[in-house]
Amino acid sequence: MRLATTVVTLALSCTLLFTGAEAAVAETPTPTPEPTATSTTDQASPSPSPSVSTSIEPSATETVPAPTSSGQVQPADVPAMGVPTYRNPYCQDLSVLMTPAIQQANGLPADYLGPPVTLGQAPDLVGWVPKEGALFNNPFTKASTVVVRQLLNGFRAATPGTTVRIAMYSMSRWDAAKAVIRAHCRGVNIQYLTDDHADGTSSSQATKTVLTADATGSLFKACYLSCSSDYKWRGERVRVVTTQNPLYRPYMHAKYITFDSLAGVPFVSMVSSGNFTSTQVSRGWNNIYTAVNDPTTYDFLNGRLNEMWADTSGNDYAVKSSTGWPVRTSYFFPWAVANPDDSLQTVDPATDPYTKFLENVKCTGAAKGYGNSKRKTQVLVSMYQWTSSRLYLARRLKRLKNAGCEVKVIMSASEWDLEVMPILRKYDKKKAKTTYKNGNILIRNGDRGSKFVHSKFIIVNGKWGSDKKAHYVWTGSGNWTKSSLRFNNEVNLLIKGGPAYHQFKANWNKIWNSNKYSRPITKLESEKQSREDA
Incomplete structure (x- = not known):
């Protein structure tokens, strides 16, 4: 009603109604190039009653005023009923x-x-x-x-x-x-x-x-x-x-x-x-x-x-977790910078939420039915862009590998800085029984012909913190780049429980297990050619 x-x-x-003049649409059809991208207290608002509104209002608890429309067309004469x-x-x-x-x-x-x-x-x-x-x-x-x-x-x-x-x-x-x-x-x-x-x-x-x-x-x-x-x-x-x-x-x-x-x-x-x-x-x-x-x-x-x-x-940076199941934690970037006038901003691992997340991964102690066949925690990554400004994430993955975690990475080789892979692949035979006792992190390249891996997600299966039955997926728009953390507007979602883990794991396995979709990395890449984030 x-x-x-x-x-x-x-x-x-x-x-x-049309009054004689037609607003023009740009005749030039060629798209512009699409470059590479590199805690709140919100409460639930009641479901609004359907109506064609005269303005878009924020949710009931949001304090930011709604914007106003910049373009208007004046109404023509009122038509007769039934028109x-x-x-x-x-x-x-x-x-x-x-x-x-x-x-x-x-x-x-x-x-x-x-x-x-x-x-x-x-x-x-x-x-x-x-x-x-x-x-x-x-x-x-x-x-x-x-x-x-x-x-x-x-x-x-x-x-x-x-x-x-x-x-x-x-x-x-x-x-x-x-x-x-x-x-x-x-x-x-x-x-x-x-x-x-x-x-x-x-x-x-x-x-x-x-x-x-x-x-x-x-x-x-x-x-x-x-x-x-x-x-x-x-x-x-x-x-x-x-x-x-x-x-x-x-x-x-x-x-x-x-x-x-x-x-x-x-x-x-x-x-x-x-x-x-x-x-x-x-x-x-x-x-x-x-x-x-x-x-x-x-x-x-x-x-x-x-x-x-x-x-x-x-x-800038904000984070909020839902109370239902599955638990969904939303992250909004960029992180506030100390000196916004400086284009050469450094990235602090201490303020990178991915660092804190990976630091809580425990390689042993997973419950039966979790982790791999040996109950060692799995950390599976699919990452489109990864730049040298966040090499500390590569070092953290290497430490997890050395501690006994099963760590595997699907990459888009043309979009990674060349400094990343040597850290993941570093292996010193003389120190094989100490620092690098578990060898290289296995990597597969998802660049196959014109196809590439654009997904940016990480899966954890095993023990995380005190949780011995951890199934986590972290996905969204953000790559592992300085821009994604410091400059860009990005939204990522960390999901605990529910169907997400099994769904993402199946997709990751499909790409990993097929030579049609990916190939093993057996040597370090020597070139980088960015296709940008089209």
């Missing part, structure tokens, strides 16, 4: 967004975005329900679209009056733009945050055009040099990326979506390693974790998005 009342009200007050109601003119004729140049560049028809979408229309996807757990793509098979499809299914299934908030590093796929645009047109309130490098793609521009064409609840913003960070360059926030050295440019590198209600399921959050790009679908191994009925994670992620949107310094 409330939704029906809202639709009628909007029909009387906010209906938009279809459109949220803005584009919703009445989506084909105007598909310019000839865009069609040609992307091989898409003029009607790709589908028929007109009326306010209050049923979702494009009915019968799908989000479930707790992880999903993985396989860039070698038809399952390459699994991760991006999970993200887009959220938009396709979103009902009018609900609110979706998204932080996404890159968008170049038109199926993503289509899902977002059609959700907005039927009355879903969308707050879309991206990195400025991606703002020039035709799909991103079309999304921005539609979301900001009316004043009824959706917003779009591109962050410049990351959001909500105290990092500076020479006293002001200016672009410092160069072809020779792109790693010191901060990015809004997070990839997550929250839904206040999705297909009848409250407080849904999706945290991904992949972006809305074709490279992530056709070439990169990626994962996505969906948390359902979890108001703590939902509120935490919304609070961080509102902080990034405000784009003021001082809103």
